[in-house]
Amino acid sequence: MSQTYVGKPVPRLDGLEKVTGQARYTVDLDLPGILYGAVLRSPLPHARIVDINCDEARRMPGVRAVVTGRDFPYTFGGPVKDQPFLAIDRVLYVGEPVAAVAAETEFAAQEAARKIRVTYQELPALFDPRDALGETAAVLHPDLHTYRRASQYDIVPGSNICTIRRYSTGNLEQGFAEADEIFEDEYYIHAVAHSPLETHAAAAQYSAAKNEYTVWTSSDRPYRLATVLSEALGISLNQVRFHSMFSGGGFGGKAALVAEAVAVALARFTQGRPVKVVYSREEELTASQTRHAAFMKLKTGVKRDGTFTARHADVVWDNGAYCSLGPDVAYRGVLTIFGPYRIPSIGLLSRLVYTNKEIGGAYRGFGTTQATWACEAQMDVIAEKLKIDPLELRLKNAYVDGDLYLNGQMMRTVGLKDTLTLAARKIGWGSPKQQAAGSKRRGIGMACTIKPTATPTTSYCFIRINQDASVVLLCGSPEVGGGQKTVLAQIAAESIGVPIGSVSVPHPDTQYTPFDDAVGSSRTTYHMGNAIRMASREVREKILVHAGKILGRQPEALRLSEGSISDGSGAELMTLEGVLQKVVPRGGCIIGEGQYSPEGSPLLAAAPGQTAMSSIFWLFATHAAEVEVDSETGVVRVLRVAAAHDVGRAINPALCEQQIEGAVIMGLSNTLFEEFKMEKGRILNDTLADYRLASTMDLPQIDSIMVESMHEEGPFGAKGVGEPAAAPTAPAIANAIFDAVGVRIHNLPITPEKILQAMRQSAKNPPVQD
Amino acid sequence: MSIGIEICVNGLHHQLDVKPQTTLLEVLREQLRLTGTKEGCGTGDCGTCTVLLDGVTVNSCLVLAVDAVGHEVTTIEALATDAGLHPLQQSFIEHNAMQCGFCTPAMILSAKALLDRKPAPETAEIKQALSGVLCRCGSYKKIIEAVVAGGEQMRRER
Numbered sequence: 065m066s067q068t069y070v071g072k073p074v075p076r077l078d079g080l081e082k083v084t085g086q087a088r089y090t091v092d093l094d095l096p097g098i099l100y101g102a103v104l105r106s107p108l109p110h111a112r113i114v115d116i117n118c119d120e121a122r123r124m125p126g127v128r129a130v131v132t133g134r135d136f137p138y139t140f141g142g143p144v145k146d147q148p149f150l151a152i153d154r155v156l157y158v159g160e161p162v163a164a165v166a167a168e169t170e171f172a173a174q175e176a177a178r179k180i181r182v183t184y185q186e187l188p189a190l191f192d193p194r195d196a197l198g199e200t201a202a203v204l205h206p207d208l209h210t211y212r213r214a215s216q217y218d219i220v221p222g223s224n225i226c227t228i229r230r231y232s233t234g235n236l237e238q239g240f241a242e243a244d245e246i247f248e249d250e251y252y253i254h255a256v257a258h259s260p261l262e263t264h265a266a267a268a269q270y271s272a273a274k275n276e277y278t279v280w281t282s283s284d285r286p287y288r289l290a291t292v293l294s295e296a297l298g299i300s301l302n303q304v305r306f307h308s309m310f311s312g313g314g315f316g317g318k319a320a321l322v323a324e325a326v327a328v329a330l331a332r333f334t335q336g337r338p339v340k341v342v343y344s345r346e347e348e349l350t351a352s353q354t355r356h357a358a359f360m361k362l363k364t365g366v367k368r369d370g371t372f373t374a375r376h377a378d379v380v381w382d383n384g385a386y387c388s389l390g391p392d393v394a395y396r397g398v399l400t401i402f403g404p405y406r407i408p409s410i411g412l413l414s415r416l417v418y419t420n421k422e423i424g425g426a427y428r429g430f431g432t433t434q435a436t437w438a439c440e441a442q443m444d445v446i447a448e449k450l451k452i453d454p455l456e457l458r459l460k461n462a463y464v465d466g467d468l469y470l471n472g473q474m475m476r477t478v479g480l481k482d483t484l485t486l487a488a489r490k491i492g493w494g495s496p497k498q499q500a501a502g503s504k505r506r507g508i509g510m511a512c513t514i515k516p517t518a519t520p521t522t523s524y525c526f527i528r529i530n531q532d533a534s535v536v537l538l539c540g541s542p543e544v545g546g547g548q549k550t551v552l553a554q555i556a557a558e559s560i561g562v563p564i565g566s567v568s569v570p571h572p573d574t575q576y577t578p579f580d581d582a583v584g585s586s587r588t589t590y591h592m593g594n595a596i597r598m599a600s601r602e603v604r605e606k607i608l609v610h611a612g613k614i615l616g617r618q619p620e621a622l623r624l625s626e627g628s629i630s631d632g633s634g635a636e637l638m639t640l641e642g643v644l645q646k647v648v649p650r651g652g653c654i655i656g657e658g659q660y661s662p663e664g665s666p667l668l669a670a671a672p673g674q675t676a677m678s679s680i681f682w683l684f685a686t687h688a689a690e691v692e693v694d695s696e697t698g699v700v701r702v703l704r705v706a707a708a709h710d711v712g713r714a715i716n717p718a719l720c721e722q723q724i725e726g727a728v729i730m731g732l733s734n735t736l737f738e739e740f741k742m743e744k745g746r747i748l749n750d751t752l753a754d755y756r757l758a759s760t761m762d763l764p765q766i767d768s769i770m771v772e773s774m775h776e777e778g779p780f781g782a783k784g785v786g787e788p789a790a791a792p793t794a795p796a797i798a799n800a801i802f803d804a805v806g807v808r809i810h811n812l813p814i815t816p817e818k819i820l821q822a823m824r825q826s827a828k829n830p831p832v833q834d
Numbered sequence: 835m836s837i838g839i840e841i842c843v844n845g846l847h848h849q850l851d852v853k854p855q856t857t858l859l860e861v862l863r864e865q866l867r868l869t870g871t872k873e874g875c876g877t878g879d880c881g882t883c884t885v886l887l888d889g890v891t892v893n894s895c896l897v898l899a900v901d902a903v904g905h906e907v908t909t910i911e912a913l914a915t916d917a918g919l920h921p922l923q924q925s926f927i928e929h930n931a932m933q934c935g936f937c938t939p940a941m942i943l944s945a946k947a948l949l950d951r952k953p954a955p956e957t958a959e960i961k962q963a964l965s966g967v968l969c970r971c972g973s974y975k976k977i978i979e980a981v982v983a984g985g986e987q988m989r990r991e992r
Contacts, residue, residue, distance in 0.1 A: 083926045313933075752968065
């Protein structure tokens with residue numbers, strides 16, 4: 065059946081608001097009686113708080129509340145609840161909130177925060193997670209075993225290991241014994257900033273009468289945050305209400321309570337007045353969250369013909385001071401280190417380690433970006449040594465439909481090989497190398513990735529058809545830039561049979577919109593899309609039953625399309641509005657509800673006890689890059705990236721392209737430009753002048769290729785796209801640099817200095833030919 | 835200390851009391867409540883606070899309110915009229931040239947400044963003109979396409 069909206073590049077529903085400046089973000093929020101918050105942050109990476117004196121701050125003009133951790137002594141967090149709202153008795157990183165002020169103006173709040181006197185007793189700090197693993201290292205969370213936590217994660221009390229994850233299949237020893245070659249390599253991937261253009265911002269208001277908090281957030285998961293807050297404070301979900309507004313970008317960084325935590329703590333003490341907290345860019349860069357840095361050791365056994373026999377991976381994640389969503393990254397995301405490849409025997413040791421640094425959190429890719437760096441960089445080392453074309457080596461081992469994942473789950477709708485061949489073809493794989501002028505050298509390289517989605521997770525929605533046939537789609541999925549409102553409205557319009565212009569998708573409000581897990585893990589189109597399909601079916605059936613009664617026909621013989629009721633012949637019998645006017649003449653609506661969880665799907669079947677590692681869908685992607693390296697300066701320019709993504713059915717191809725293009729830019733920027741410069745735990749480059757992001761001047765030619773391997777349980781066959789999109793970019797660029805100038809970079813970011821140094825070293829010790 | 839100034843924004847004259855250090859961005863967002871102009875850094879690095887001063891792009895976070903006196907300030911709120919959207923706004927929608935949208939007002943104003951000065955720019959000039967505005971969502975490709983198309987429409991309407 066031909067589709068009206070699905071598969072079409074429908075313009076964004078939020079486009080008009082965004083081009084006219086009317087889209088309102090949390091930073092734009094104004095409320096009657098609003099106060100402004102400011103935060104006093106720790107200047108030290110690790111210290112005991114001996115004393116906090118707020119007397120002078122409280123006397124400053126315009127100040128309405130000064131709050132310390134002792135005043136609001138609760139803790140929250142991701143799977144391990146290790147984080148105070150404001151520091152209690154000790155600080156664990158430079159930038160940790162120690163006290164907060166609410167005042168009539170932002171300036172007054174900032175001035176007062178400066179007047180808070182804190183006496184610290186400095187303690188030795190740990191900046192490298194490998195040092196933190198040492199037996200004599202100070203233990204940063206000695207009470208780890210007493211924290212509330214989710215049960216599936218193993219902690220290691222008495223050490224700096226927050227969570228540990230071991231996993232193995234097959235027989236590792238035998239696998240390595242069968243190998244013709246064994247490759248042992250170490251890789252490092254650095255921490256980077258999410259750097260959304262809208263910094264972290266939140267407002268909160270407290271009602272003492274009801275012991276109730278209302279929070280305005282630009283998070284991608286209002287319901288999850290409401291749950292975290294209600295659990296932290298020991299109050300019911302009825303007593304926390306999260307409003308979403310437009311989000312000025314998040315990329316995972318807004319998946320935790322950040323500015324929200326400060327706003328809530330302040331609001332408790334402002335006698336009902338709302339408090340808005342907007343992070344400065346400096347705070348955003350130094351005191352929000354980062355991508356986890358990771359040290360990765362890979363040992364891979366391979367037969368001479370390129371068949372894998374075994375791989376062991378040892379990953380140390382730099383957690384920073386508190387865990388946020390790190391335990392999930394180290395539990396699930398890490399598995400991508402085994403690539404989208406058939407490896408009969410594997411062994412994994414993944415340790416999430418506390419350090420005295422900014423908190424590591426969710427970051428687009430959720431660990432798969434880090435893992436893909438190691439896996440795909442080593443793939444090219446293996447290919448070179450075995451004299452096998454890197455594309456052929458990947459194709460030889462790549463998952464195909466029917467292969468079993470690491471936990472025994474059967475993989476379905478695997479478009480991986482298509483992504484490999486299409487990206488390769490687009491970049492001109494195998495054709496003679498382009499020559500560049502002077503000292504410039506060109507090269508091409510590729511990398512691919514696999515990404516699961518968090519499983520099982522749930523999404524709910526309500527659909528309401530008003531008396532005038534306008535449609536309201538109530539769901540808890542915020543618009544974070546990916547076009548969530550548009551895609552979900554497309555699915556609703558198509559499934560119900562109404563014009564997309566009649567569908568509105570309000571911002572989530574946990575008081576009214578039903579539960580959604582998160583806009584994260586590339587799950588929204590699939591999960592919320594399926595919930596919408598169910599709710600749509602319900603309202604559609606109700607409408608057709610009503611129409612059948614009015615028209616004296618069997619409902620099964622009627623069709624609803626574009627708001628028009630017809631029979632098989634296609635002639636309009638009546639309009640949807642006409643039906644509603646008859647059904648609810650004095651006002652009213654038709655309501656449907658949908659709830660989706662993949663729980664119990666036969667697709668998740670796995671080896672006994674291992675279904676927790678199953679994913680309801682699998683995303684695959686290949687990036688192929690062409691770079692130009694100046695062999696005299698080491699400067700890299702990315703000229704072209706062909707990015708092929710298996711997205712399932714592309715509900716809106718334009719929005720899919722945008723995710724891919726945006727992720728390539730982000731991946732390129734992360735890889736070549738971004739790096740925190742640190743001194744004793746302090747981030748020195750705390751402006752966007754010193755922490756450089758890619759601009760229009762860095763834009764390569766990007767060719768987005770969509771592979772649509774239709775998912776049997778996805779809405780119209782859709783899977784997802786946003787999360788894995790940046791993962792293959794870094795290794796594709798690194799592999800292209802090797803093709804251009806013959807050096808391999810193991811430690812990100814790739815800087816001109818590292819390239820020049822590697823070139824000098826390789827000139828001194830030319831590789832031995834065998 | 836505050837100073838009384840008259841400032842012209844989007845064709846309207848406003849009498850305002852400002853401090854010597856008050857920025858144009860603060861006046862726009864906090865006093866006039868024109869929140870289409872965004873603050874992304876406050877130090878002139880991200881460009882999301884871009885507005886036009888006599889048709890030329892400035893980072894409004896770096897312009898003192900008192901220095902805007904006697905100049906015509908244009909913000910995103912002035913681009914659409916009763917007659918409809920500006921061609922650039924239309925083409926940004928048609929080309930899906932935004933994601934989170936936080937940089938969109940600044941991108942559109944930067945493009946307008948370029949196209950008003952040079953109706954048919956080369957792609958390299960468009961990239962240059964937009965390079966002062968960061969887009970972390972990485973919508974650059976579609977933004978450039980939208981600016982090319984918007985420019986063509988502006989030429990047709992001349």
